[in-house]
Structure formats: structure tokens, C-alpha cells
Amino acid sequence: MVHSLHISDSHLKESPKLGSREPRIIKRPDHNVSRNDISSAALKVLYRLHKSGYQAFLVGGGVRDAMLELHPKDFDIATNATPEEVRSLFSNCRLIGRRFRLAHVRFGREIIEVATFRAAANHENDDSAHDTEGRILRDNVYGTIDEDVWRRDFTCNALYYNIADFSIWDYAGGFEDVKRKRIVFIGDPAQRVREDPVRMLRAARFAGKLGFTIDHSVIKAMRGHTALLANVPAARLFDEFLKLFQSGFAERTFDLLREHNLFGELFPATEEELSNDAGFLKFTHAALHNSDKRVADGKSVTPMFLLGVFLWLPIKKLAEVRRSEEKMSESQALSIAAYEIVSQQQRRISIPKRFTVPMREMLALQPRFAMVRGKRAMNLLEHRRFRAAYDFMLLQSEVGQADETLAKFWTDVQTQTENKRAVSFQMQSGQGQGQGQDSHQKRRPRRRRRKPSQAT
Numbered sequence: 365m366v367h368s369l370h371i372s373d374s375h376l377k378e379s380p381k382l383g384s385r386e387p388r389i390i391k392r393p394d395h396n397v398s399r400n401d402i403s404s405a406a407l408k409v410l411y412r413l414h415k416s417g418y419q420a421f422l423v424g425g426g427v428r429d430a431m432l433e434l435h436p437k438d439f440d441i442a443t444n445a446t447p448e449e450v451r452s453l454f455s456n457c458r459l460i461g462r463r464f465r466l467a468h469v470r471f472g473r474e475i476i477e478v479a480t481f482r483a484a485a486n487h488e489n490d491d492s493a494h495d496t497e498g499r500i501l502r503d504n505v506y507g508t509i510d511e512d513v514w515r516r517d518f519t520c521n522a523l524y525y526n527i528a529d530f531s532i533w534d535y536a537g538g539f540e541d542v543k544r545k546r547i548v549f550i551g552d553p554a555q556r557v558r559e560d561p562v563r564m565l566r567a568a569r570f571a572g573k574l575g576f577t578i579d580h581s582v583i584k585a586m587r588g589h590t591a592l593l594a595n596v597p598a599a600r601l602f603d604e605f606l607k608l609f610q611s612g613f614a615e616r617t618f619d620l621l622r623e624h625n626l627f628g629e630l631f632p633a634t635e636e637e638l639s640n641d642a643g644f645l646k647f648t649h650a651a652l653h654n655s656d657k658r659v660a661d662g663k664s665v666t667p668m669f670l671l672g673v674f675l676w677l678p679i680k681k682l683a684e685v686r687r688s689e690e691k692m693s694e695s696q697a698l699s700i701a702a703y704e705i706v707s708q709q710q711r712r713i714s715i716p717k718r719f720t721v722p723m724r725e726m727l728a729l730q731p732r733f734a735m736v737r738g739k740r741a742m743n744l745l746e747h748r749r750f751r752a753a754y755d756f757m758l759l760q761s762e763v764g765q766a767d768e769t770l771a772k773f774w775t776d777v778q779t780q781t782e783n784k785r786a787v788s789f790q791m792q793s794g795q796g797q798g799q800g801q802d803s804h805q806k807r808r809p810r811r812r813r814r815k816p817s818q819a820t
């Protein structure tokens with residue numbers, strides 16, 4: 365039996381922002397969403413659902429991005445078929461999710477997500493569907509398309525492209541909002557923020573990615589409510605962190621997050637330093653800029669690098685404190701401080717170990733770039749974290765936060781022949797710079813006992 369949380373007509377009348385139950389239908393000649401914008405896998409799913417007698421719509425980012433000629437990368441489909449019915453149509457289909465079941469149809473690497481229309485937990489006074497702060501506890505009820513639309517966040521994300529006749533169904537005014545490039549909540553903005561505070565981050569993310577303006581009503585609803593993000597599970601915030609900073613629009617998104625007091629909710633220690641230290645802000649911007657450029661060039665990006673950038677100054681400062689308390693090397697102090705700062709950070713965003721461990725290594729290597737003489741200095745080139753640590757140091761030097769001559773030295777030695785390199789590391793004194801500050805460093809390299817093969 366389908367237990368439906370339906371929206372009563374009286375509720376619709378009281379709440380004009382909910383829009384109408386009749387969609388505005390934009391026929392194919394009046395919009396620019398073409399089947400060429402949709403992956404063949406998504407089209408196959410849409411057509412098969414349609415031919416089997418179900419309603420089948422492309423929704424969400426796929427329609428929005430196609431309208432903006434942004435070449436959508438992932439495709440979400442909404443249908444009135446139940447997940448079991450979807451599964452019976454596709455052999456390459458898996459049902460996921462316990463609370464609300466979704467169908468994943470796989471074509472090679474591409475996964476098409478098919479969701480059955482769902483009714484929104486839209487009654488703020490329906491206590492059973494919300495917790496005391498207004499967060500949604502239940503939205504796991506099947507519904508119809510005209511119910512499905514109201515659970516979505518922004519009008520631009522609630523356009524439905526109908527495979528039956530290639531028209532777009534618009535219940536919430538999204539078509540105009542995409543054209544006007546505006547991020548507008550569906551329904552009552554304050555309620556939508558309370559239901560799911562992550563929507564504030566999504567507002568900044570879409571504005572950053574699409575170059576949209578965040579509507580005044582959204583800004584007003586966010587104001588004073590950013591602290592609600594503290595109630596969001598840290599694991600979900602990590603997923604959101606990846607979307608915010610790895611999609612190629614990180615720099616713009618970062619500025620928007622700061623402008624709307626959201627960044628400090630994600631990275632409190634970082635925000636404190638950013639507002640006091642222009643050099644650190646410049647460095648952070650340079651790193652985000654660089655990362656966006658890598659994404660644009662189709663290169664890989666790792667979250668550990670940006671995490672290292674964000675946490676750098678808090679870690680560096682704490683390392684200085686630890687070093688004044690106890691005798692230890694700079695590297696050791698950085699490693700200890702990184703451990704402490706990361707533990708604090710985990711309360712907000714749970715960062716998997718596979719990122720925190722290399723991040724600590726990358727930061728702890730930074731003092732070693734100051735040592736340019738002897739075997740130990742040269743061995744840095746062979747360290748498994750050298751590449752990341754070098755990129756980090758280079759970026760710092762580019763914004764005047766690290767010694768440029770040192771940066772040049774480490775750039776040059778990488779392409780030198782073995783002989784030339786040995787000269788660089790042992791007879792560097794003529795340059796008068798970059799003296800190893802490590803007091804244990806001997807002029808003559810010590811021979812190591814265990815050395816099964818020639819170092820390259």
C-alpha cells in the first residue's frame with residue numbers, strides 16, 4: 365500500500381509560493397534541450413520506460429545544464445514506475461538505498477539513477493516528518509510528479525524533460541529562473557533551509573558553477589542559519605566538500621561560501637586565519653585557481669592537496685606552539701600539529717584516512733626544502749610524497765610565501781643528470797642561499813648500510 369503524504373489543496377492556496385499543480389509545458393520548439401545533450405545510456409532508459417507505459421522524465425542538473433549548454437555530466441531520471449518495476453525492465457539494474465529505494469542502471473562506467481516520484485514532507489506542522497529543528501526525517505513516500513516537484517531544492521533543479529514529446533514540464537518557475545540565472549528556493553526558503561541545511565551549500569555550489577545569482581530570498585533565509593550545518597553528519601559534509609571543491613569552480617564557490625558565512629561552518633580554524641592573514645588568503649586562492657585549471661585541463665585533482673592548503677596555517681601555528689613546549693624537529697612538530705588539527709576538523713567533515721595520512725606527510729616535508737646539501741637533502745626527491753610537497757611549496761613561492769630561489773633550486777634539480785645533481789646538492793655553498801637549517805646535517809653524506817639497488 366502506498367502511504368502518501370499528499371499536499372492538500374487548502375495548503376496550496378495558503379502558500380502561494382508552492383506554485384500550481386498544473387505545470388507550464390514548454391513545447392520542443394520553445395526550448396533548446398536536445399537529445400544530443402543527453403547520453404545514449406540515459407536515452408535508452410527513458411525510452412524503455414516510456415515504451416513500457418510509464419512516465420519518464422529527465423530531471424535535475426541534466427535538464428538545467430542542457431538548457432545552459434553546459435554538457436551535463438550526470439543524468440537523473442524520474443518515473444512513476446516503482447523501483448521493482450524498473451528493475452524488471454533492465455537486466456543491468458541494481459536497487460540501492462534502504463529508506464528510499466533508487467534504481468541504478470549501469471552501462472559500462474555510466475550509472476543512470478532512476479527515482480520513483482516521491483511526495484515531499486512539506487507540512488511543517490506535520491511533526492512526524494520533521495525533527496525539532498525542522499530537518500526532514502521522512503520523505504520516503506511514493507507520489508506523483510506534481511508531488512515530486514516540491515521536494516526538490518531550487519526551481520532551476522525542478523524542470524522535467526518529458527521523453528514522450530520532448531517538452532519540459534515546469535511547476536515551479538524554473539524555466540524563467542534558469543534564463544534569468546537565479547537560484548531560487550521552491551516553497552518557503554526558511555523552511556527549506558531548516559529541512560536540510562546542506563541546501564545552503566548547494567546554493568553556493570550552483571551559483572559558483574553556473575554563474576547564477578543567489579536570490580535575495582535565499583540569502584535572507586541563510587542569514588543567521590548557517591550554524592545549522594553543525595547538525596549535518598560529517599560524512600555527508602565530506603561528500604559535499606568534494607562536490608564544492610572538485611568540480612572545477614572551486615575558486616568562485618569558495619568566495620561565495622565565505623561571503624555567506626558558510627565556509628567557517630565547514631572549516632572553522634581555516635576561516636579564522638583567512639580573515640586575519642592576507643598572505644594565507646592569497647595562497648588559498650592560488651591553490652583553488654590552480655585546482656580549477658587542472659580540472660579544466662582534464663588532469664586529476666586530489667582532495668588531500670586542498671585540505672592541506674586549508675589546514676596549513678592552523679597546523680603551522682600549532683606546530684610552533686608544540687615546538688616551544690618540547691624539543692623536536694620542525695617536521696615532527698608539523699606532523700603532530702597536523703594530527704591535532706585534523707582531529708578537530710573531523711568533527712565537521714569526516715575526512716577518510718587515505719587523504720589525511722598523505723596530507724600530513726606532504727605538510728611535514730615542507731621544512732626539508734630548506735635543506736639543499738648532502739645526501740639526505742637529495743633523498744627528498746625520492747620521497748613518495750615529494751611531488752605533492754613540491755607543488756605545495758612551489759605554490760607558496762608563487763604567492764611570496766616561500767623562498768623563490770629555493771623553489772627554483774628544487775625545480776632545476778628534478779631535471780638534472782645524476783652527476784649534475786650530485787654537484788648541486790654538495791657544492792651548493794657558492795650560491796650563498798638555502799643553507800640547510802638542520803643542525804644534524806653533515807657536510808659529507810653518510811653511507812647507508814641497506815641499499816639493495818642503485819637509487820635512480
Ligand code: ATP
Nearest residue numbers: 423424425426438440515516517521522560562563
Ligand atoms: P549536479 O549533478 O550538477 O551536481 P544536480 O542538480 O543534478 O547537480 P544532484 O545532487 O545530482 O544535483 O541531485 C539531483 C536532483 O535532486 C537535484 O537537481 C534536485 O532536484 C534534487 N536534490 C538533490 N539534493 C537535494 C536536496 N538536498 N534537497 C532537495 N532536493 C535535492
Ligand code: MG
Nearest residue numbers: 424425438440
Ligand atoms: Mg545530478
